[in-house]
Amino acid sequence: MSGHTVLPARKQRLVLVIIAFAVFMASLDSTIVNISLPSIAKSFDADISMISWVSLSYILALAGFLLILGRLADLKGFRKVFIAGFVMFTIGSLACGLSATLNQLIAFRAMQGIGGAALDALAPAMIVLYLPEETRGRVLGVLATVVSIGIAAGPILGGFITEYSSWHWIFFINVPIGIVAIIGAFRLLPGDPEIQKSAGFDYAGSVLIIAALSSLIYTLNRGLELGWTSPVIIGTLLLTLVCGTLFFVHERRTNGPLIDMHLLASKNFALGNAAGMILMLVDCGTLFLMPFYLENAKNLPVDSAGLLLAVPALTLMVFGVIAGMLSDRYGPRILTTGAALLAAGALFLFSGFDVDTGVPCIIATLALFGVALGLFFPPNMSQILGTSCGAGSEGVASSMMMTIRNVGAAFGVALFGTIAVFVIISTMTVRATMDISPTILATGFRAAFLWGAVLCLACAIISATIIIRADTSKTA
Structure with missing residues (x-):
């Protein structure tokens, strides 16, 4: 696709609102469901392994379709694919709320994930397409703030909805937002520029x-x-x-590939994405298990657990901004390595949690984990995009990076869930249901968190090697 659509200043602001709706819905949905998973598990009498597919189906669809829908937008037009993504996400949300069986919920979560992939893949590109270059940095900062608000609001909102209504409404809440956004997108988004001939869809x-x-x-x-x-x-x-x-x-x-294989030959690109994938794996695995620890091992109410799980999102939001400034001054290598070590420390502390761990200790460790994530991801992105890809390949590199991170997210849910269930079954020699004693549940969770600490150490080692190899990576 070529060309840049110049819009009047007022319409630029309205288009930004539509794009902000998209990233808010996608980020909100990434955290609002996890807090309700224990309640959903009880509703369907499902174990940890099966209920994890409520998260996995969404993440897998998101990871699998990011590159596909980005490529499709190049071929068919951003406006068409973006609006179609909004429609699919909204219908999927309604269907999730109406699900009568766990299999239905898992299937409709995948539908949601496909719609979310369109929103995630195209929102940054539409900033470039529809808004002037001189405002791009400020606008991307606004979107980053919106994403952080969505991530922080998810566990709080999901906790209160589940505690005082039912888990079905964590999906229904997306429907009115989606309808407003779809109407706004139809009315406000300009037509797509002329589409260039290409090798076709892969x-x-x-x-x-x-x-x-x-x-x-x-x-x-x-x-x-x-x-x-x-x-x-x-x-x-x-x-x-x-x-x-x-x-x-x-x-x-193939002549029209989904990924640029030449980028994977860059050592910085490969190592940076490996480090980012590992920490995303640990992040999503931790946030998947933590609601079960808080609600089933600690016996906290769902709304209280939701408030606690907002802590890492809030500290991530604050320290993510600080990390950008520190990265410019000291370079990304020091920050990413130090942040990964900090995350390892937080996971090691999580591995010591049991049924008697005090709430202040839990809050402090969750805050430490959020600080580590906030300090890691912005400079890690700089390592990947700033030193490993040349001009003209930033868009492809960005979509590949997001795909790899979402694959890491899916691995995290599967791996942490598997480790926890293995330890629980080994201890109890029974199926891992939510009827197991809080003490035994906590034992399984602690084992998963300990392995998470080991993975964070591996992430730190990888991050420490990236800048050392910067010169050779560019010629790889």
Whole structure:
């Protein structure tokens, strides 16, 4: 797609509001559901392994379709794909709220994730397309603030809704917001510029990447319950290897690939994304398990648990701004390495939590974890995009980075859930339901958090090597 649509100042502000609606809905939904997972599990009599698919189906759809919908927007027009994403997200939200079975909820969460992928993939690009260059930095700062507000509001709002109404309303709340945003998008977003001829859409690559990601996450999530040597698990693992190999072979040969394989040859790009993926894995795995610890091990009310889970989001919002300024002064390497070590410390403290851990200690550790995340992600993004990709490849690099991070998020939910369930089953030798004693539940959660601390240390080691290899990465 080519061209830049110049809009009057008033319409620029209205378009920004529409885009802000999109990123707010996507960020709110990323945190509002987790706080309600214990209540949803009780509603459907599901264990941790099964209920994790309420999160996993959304994250997998998001990760699998980010590149696909970004590419589709180039071919069919940003406005069309963006509005279609809003419609799918809103209908998916309504369907989630109306779900009568867990399988229905999981399926409709995937539908939500596809819509969310359109919003996540296209919102930054639409800033470039519709708003003037001289305001771009300030506008992206506004969007970052909106995202932080959505992330912070999610557990608070979800906690109060679940405590005083029912979990169904955490999905219904998206419907009126979505309807207003869809109407506004139809009326305010200008038509797409002329679309350039291209090599076409990579259908084969799209199918292969979704198949590879889905089968891998299924293998990690269900391997413990079905048995690692069961025919189903062996089959899905083989499917992962075959589809993953075919995807990378196909991407090297096709004329219109979903990913730029040359970027992966950059050591900085690969290492920076590896570090970012690991910390996103730990982040999402921690936030998946923490509601179960607070509500089922600590026996806190859902609304109180929601308030506690807003703490890391708030400290992330504050320290994310500080990290940007410190990164310019001291460089990203020091910050990312130090932040990963700080995150390792927070996870180590989480691994010591039990049923008697005081709320002030929990708040302080959650705040420390949020500080670590806030100090890590902005300079990590600078490492990935600032030193590893040349002019003209920033858009592709950005979409690949977001896809890799969302894959990490899916891994985190699957891995932390699997570790917790394994320890619980090993201790109790019964199925991991929410009827198990709080003490045994806490034991499983502590084991997952301890492994998270180990992963954070690995992230710190990777981050410490990136700038050292900066010169060679550019010529790789």
